[in-house]
Every structure is written in structure tokens, then in C-alpha cells.
Amino acid sequence: MQVVIFTRITPDTAAKVEVGADGNVTWGDAAGVVNPWDEYALEEGILQAKAGGGKAVVVAIGPEMHNEALKHSLAMGLDQAIRVWDAALEGSDSLAYATAAAAAVQKIGDVDLVIFGRESIDVGSDQHNYQTARKLGWPMLSYVSKILEVDYAAKTIKVERMVEQGKQVVTSQLPAVISVLKDINEPRYPSFIGIRKASKAVIPEWSLTDLGVEAPAPQTSLVQFMNLPVREGEAEMIEGTPEEQAAKLVDRLLEEKVL
């Protein structure tokens, strides 16, 4: 059995992200990091591959900068890394991502479980998670906060999901795609030896031809990125004793009609 985990590079969460004069997104010289939600997916991949006696394979779909996320994953202890990229994926939408992701999972073969982080914090949102499951034709279990039981021989999984209304326990057949929440585990730090090994790793790159698929024509397109409207400097400071501050604030909030 094999477990496949998808990851990507996103700007560090502390980075100030802006739209430059050229219309492109910049985050200055802030570091790119593994998408924060993926840390939990990668950790779960290591744990599940061990439990199932198989391998954990990490895949990134994107240009060369995403090798950093793959090297981080290898340093954490994932067994194998693959990067998928093709000029035809440039400017594509989530349908193309899902098509490529599903084809990569099929090519890796003997996969029982695909794990995504809850969402990607750059432009990706989470739609590619669900769409990958559909392109594979596998069940999707999103927002998994705990894996309660897995039987890789009987091909069944039982998980706890967090949805708006509460906690749901769901069983599913395997193979399946899951997306995991922060609660699920405590991601490990890469070891020193892991980092050294990963730095030397040669990461194979698969094209769409290697995968035997074509990118579907994009059905949505980006018009432009925009900076948020400036709000700074509009604060009205309310002074006085705590009681005076409270009374003045309530006056303002009643005027604003938000109560």
C-alpha cells in the first residue's frame, strides 16, 4: 500500500503580501514555507504509511520553487517525492490541478489513501482537494480531525470529521481522499540527518505526457489581484475612565446600528 500526500510552497504566514505596481503578488524577501495546513497532512502520511506497512509519497504540482516543500517533506521522513509540472498547467484552474493530481496518484499506483491539508493559504483554496477525489472516483472525507480506525487489508477507514454543527463519525471504503485539520496530530520537525539527506535528493519531475493526460481548458480566469482598501488611520480613540469609555463606545455602536 502507498499513501500520497499533496503539498506546495506558500508565503510564510507572517509575510506581508501585497500587489505590486506590475499587478503581480509579492511577499518581499519573506521565506516560502510548506503550506501550514500541509504539515498535518505530511505527518499523517508518515503515520499511516507506517501503520499500513507501505510508503508515503509526497507530490507537489507546480514550478521548481515547490521543490522546497518536497525537500522539507523528505527531511520530515517521507519516503519519496515527485514534482508534477508542465507548461500547459501555467495559468490553469483547479480542474487541471485535479486532473494532474489524479493521474499522478494512478501512476504511483497501489495507493489506498490520499491526504491533503485543509486548504492552501495562497490562491488555491480547497476546491482542488475535492476535485481530485472526483477525478479519481474515490470517496472524499474532508475536515478529518481524527482517524479512529483503518484496516488496509479490509480497505476500510473510520474517521471523525468536524463540520459546522458538530462532530461526525464516518466510515468509508478505501481507497479514499481525506483532508485533515490541525487537531489531528503534532507535526514533527525535520531531523538534522533528514535535512542532510533531503538536500541531496534528486526530485523527479513528471510532465502531463508522463501522466498520459491533457490539461482541460480553464473555465475560470483571474482578472487581477487587488490590495485591500486602506483602513489605517480611521480609528477614533475613546478616552476616559473605564465607565466613560464604555458609555461612549455604546453610544457609537448604537449610532452605527451594529447592536
Next chain:
Amino acid sequence: MSAVFVWIETFKGAANPTSWEALGAGRVVADKLGVPLTALVFGENAGGVAATAATYGADKAVVCEDATLATYRLEPYAALLAKLVAEHAPKAVLAIGTTSGRELLAAAAADTNSGLLTEATTLEVGDDGAIKVVRPVFAGKILAEAVGSPAGTQFVALRGRAFKPNAVNAGATAEVTTVDAVLAEDAIPTRIESFEAEVGAVNLTDAAIIVSAGRGIANNPKDAPGDAGDPAIWKAQDGFANTIQPLADVLGAAVGASRAAVDAGFIPYAHQVGQTGKVVAPDLYIACAISGAIQHLAGMRTSKIIVAINKDGEAPIFKLARYGLVGDLYQIVPALTAELKKRLGK
């Protein structure tokens, strides 16, 4: 049947009220395109919910009441939605992007090779019929404007609380079509074994008002009892229970927290607002002892009115706030709670 479809999310036979916002947005799209607005209601009491949807502006309804659909599950719902889309080629399919709505739309869009725009906070329809949305990206730090292709069905997942429901017309009715489920129970790979409603559920995304606190909640003037384990945690938890919660109660607000407060073990993760927590946009956000790390600001900066209460007048949160109160939350918040009780007559 060219139409605009809106999926009405239900739970235990009742509509999720934010679904009416989706009908509000759907009305705009349907009117611009000159097609009827059709509510899709699946599951328990679908007929009853469809009747209510008519009063919120749906011209038509497609209902499916089937045991396999009683509780939302992706596989049977997506199979049905994809079949309806393939058969009727609607101009657009809209829903609120809840945990269920976002995956359902993504799945049916993938099945029908349609485009999907998510997290829409505004929406407009061009003369060519293309739907253009604005959505926050990079965890709310910037915005993106994206457009669908009018040649196919355009799926749009809407951000909750970003669109207004239509005015209720109590006498309105919709023409109802009943359809069959697509997947039989033995063709569905998932089973819901149990469900546990969250006690004191934290529905931050739907809340009109949020009162949040940060790490400074541990500066509680009360002394922790000797057997309290970690005194900082005791002080913070006491602060949330006896200072923040009473203010939230008088406002009918949800309680949020910064990542620092969650990581310190002061309050469960479900309350976290910010880049790795919930992204919220309430009418009123009261930030108590939250300095305003960029990750937190990303999660709440689109709130309509932000009130910051902080000891440090230089805290970055004041740059984003509409009203700033420099001082100790343990003095200001109880005063604010008392004042609100008096003024709101509670």
C-alpha cells in the same frame, strides 16, 4: 430549463438560514440573465423547505426526498447535483461555501468539467453572461477578481454573510419538480455512524458579533487557587468564562480567540480566528488584549466595525480599528457589559 440553480443547505429538515443569502445573490444573476431562479432542496422535509425558499424569491424548486439523502453526504448529493446540471445545463449554480457547500459545488463542477469560483464576497454579471467575483486570497491579505466562462455552467461558492437575502414575500409559491436520487445506498461508499452536536457550538463564521481575546487574557487580577495547576491557564480560562462570555452573552455574540491564546491552552482551537483558524467577517468585532499579529488581522480585517481594547496604545490592532480603547480589558469589559445591559434593557 435554462436557469440559475441555488442549493439550499439543510440540517435535520431545516434550511441553513445563510442559504437565503444565496437566493439573494441568485436573484441578481437570474434577473440579469433573464432566466428563472431554481432552489434545489435534497433530503428530509425537502418539500417544506422548498415552500419556504419560494418566499425568499425562488421561482421554481427541484426537490428530492430520499432516505439516502436524509443527512448530507458528498457522494449521493454530488451525484444528484451533477446529473441535474448535465440534464438541464443551468447558467449558474450557487451555494454558500460552508464545509458542505464548498465540497459539493467543487465535486459537481469537477464531474461536469465546469468552472468554479469560490469564496465570492461580491458578484456581478457581465453583458456576455460571465460571472465576475471578488474573493480574498493569501488568507485575506489581498483580493483577487476572477471571472467564469459563460459558455458553460458557472459554479459559484459564496462567502456567508456577504450577500443579503431577498425580502420575504409570504404569499409566493414555486413550481416544484420532484426527482429521484441517483445513488442507491449500496452504491454509496460512506456511512455516517454517529453525530455529536457540539456543546456550546462555536459558529464563528455565522456570527454577527464576535468578542475575541488574546494572550493578555491571562493578566487576570484574580488569584488562581492553590490547586489550579498552571495559574496562567486558570486565570485565562476564568477570564474567558467570567469576563468575555458575559459580554458575548449580552451582545448575542460568539467568542473568538487569537492563535496565541489557543496555543497557550487558554481556549480550544475551534475559537481561533486568523490565518490558520476561522476567517470571519462579522458586523462587529471586539478584540480584547489582541495585539494584532498579521495572521490574526488576516482572519478578521473585513469585519464591518472593529473595536480594539488593549493596554498598549501602539498595538497594531489600533491601525485597523474603527474605535480604540486603551486600557485593561479587566476594567473596560465589565464596564462595557454593565453599560450594554442598561442600554439594551437586558
